Amino acid sequence: MKLHMHPASITSRPVRLLIAEKGLDVDEEVVDLFTGAHHQEPYVSFNPNRLVPVLEDGDLKLTESSAILKYLADKFDMAEYPKDLKARAKVNEIMDWFNSNFYRDWGYNLCYPQLFPHHVRPSEEGQRIAVEWGRDRSKFWMQVLNDYWLGDGRPWLAGSSPTIADYFAGSIVALGDMVRFDFSAYPNVAAWLANVKAMPHWGEVSAALDGFAASLSDKDFVAA
Numbered sequence: 002m003k004l005h006m007h008p009a010s011i012t013s014r015p016v017r018l019l020i021a022e023k024g025l026d027v028d029e030e031v032v033d034l035f036t037g038a039h040h041q042e043p044y045v046s047f048n049p050n051r052l053v054p055v056l057e058d059g060d061l062k063l064t065e066s067s068a069i070l071k072y073l074a075d076k077f078d079m080a081e082y083p084k085d086l087k088a089r090a091k092v093n094e095i096m097d098w099f100n101s102n103f104y105r106d107w108g109y110n111l112c113y114p115q116l117f118p119h120h121v122r123p124s125e126e127g128q129r130i131a132v133e134w135g136r137d138r139s140k141f142w143m144q145v146l147n148d149y150w151l152g153d154g155r156p157w158l159a160g161s162s163p164t165i166a167d168y169f170a171g172s173i174v175a176l177g178d179m180v181r182f183d184f185s186a187y188p189n190v191a192a193w194l195a196n197v198k199a200m201p202h203w204g205e206v207s208a209a210l211d212g213f214a215a216s217l218s219d220k221d222f223v224a225a
């Protein structure tokens with residue numbers, strides 16, 4: 002198996018973390034997002050989305066970090082993706098919630114336009130509106146995460162043990178570190194995120210992202 006990824010990619014991180022935590026035998030191939038390798042052949046033909054990650058397993062080529070996590074968890078029979086129909090439905094629900102509702106406003110409106118030049122909107126006003134929209138909507142979703150999904154003080158999103166939803170969501174929520182988001186107003190989120198970050202391999206798979214965050218220490222950000 003081979004994972005096409007970039008070490009500073011938010012959506013590569015949960016897959017790399019699961020592989021590392023479980024000690025899976027998966028080769029890694031870096032797609033250099035900083036030199037634009039994903040916009041050049043042979044990658045463009047390989048993944049016309051021009052995004053990472055992509056998992057290759059024999060004749061299977063799989064995009065979408067959420068789908069890759071589910072595939073690996075099933076292939077290696079992991080408790081992190083429960084077999085029980087209702088327990089699995091809750092994990093799927095949480096992952097879909099993050100991938101759509103939360104990530105749209107948090108990633109593509111609040112954080113990415115402040116971090117990556119190709120996400121900056123074409124006018125100052127457009128940029129301001131996008132970031133303010135992202136800020137306001139992210140506050141809403143963060144409160145729902147704090148009060149509803151994690152409202153009973155549970156350590157993990159689906160209950161008492163970690164699931165692939167925690168891997169997936171942990172990486173997305175930790176994107177807030179890049180814009181120095183203050184999690185203190187959301188104590189249940191902060192406590193849960195600390196649990197995710199306490200996974201033994203978190204630091205190692207986050208090294209490139211932490212380095213990128215450190216390089217931005219002089220930059221001002223709008224955070225929620």
Ligand SMILES: N[C@@H](CCC(=O)N[C@@H](CS)C(=O)NCC(=O)O)C(=O)O
Pocket residue numbers: 009010011012013034039051052053054064065066067119
């Ligand atoms: N929905 C996709 C999103 C993948 C994605 O956005 N990947 C980013 C890295 S975090 C990427 O490849 N970006 C390249 C670019 O924006 O040019 C997934 O979850 O795998």
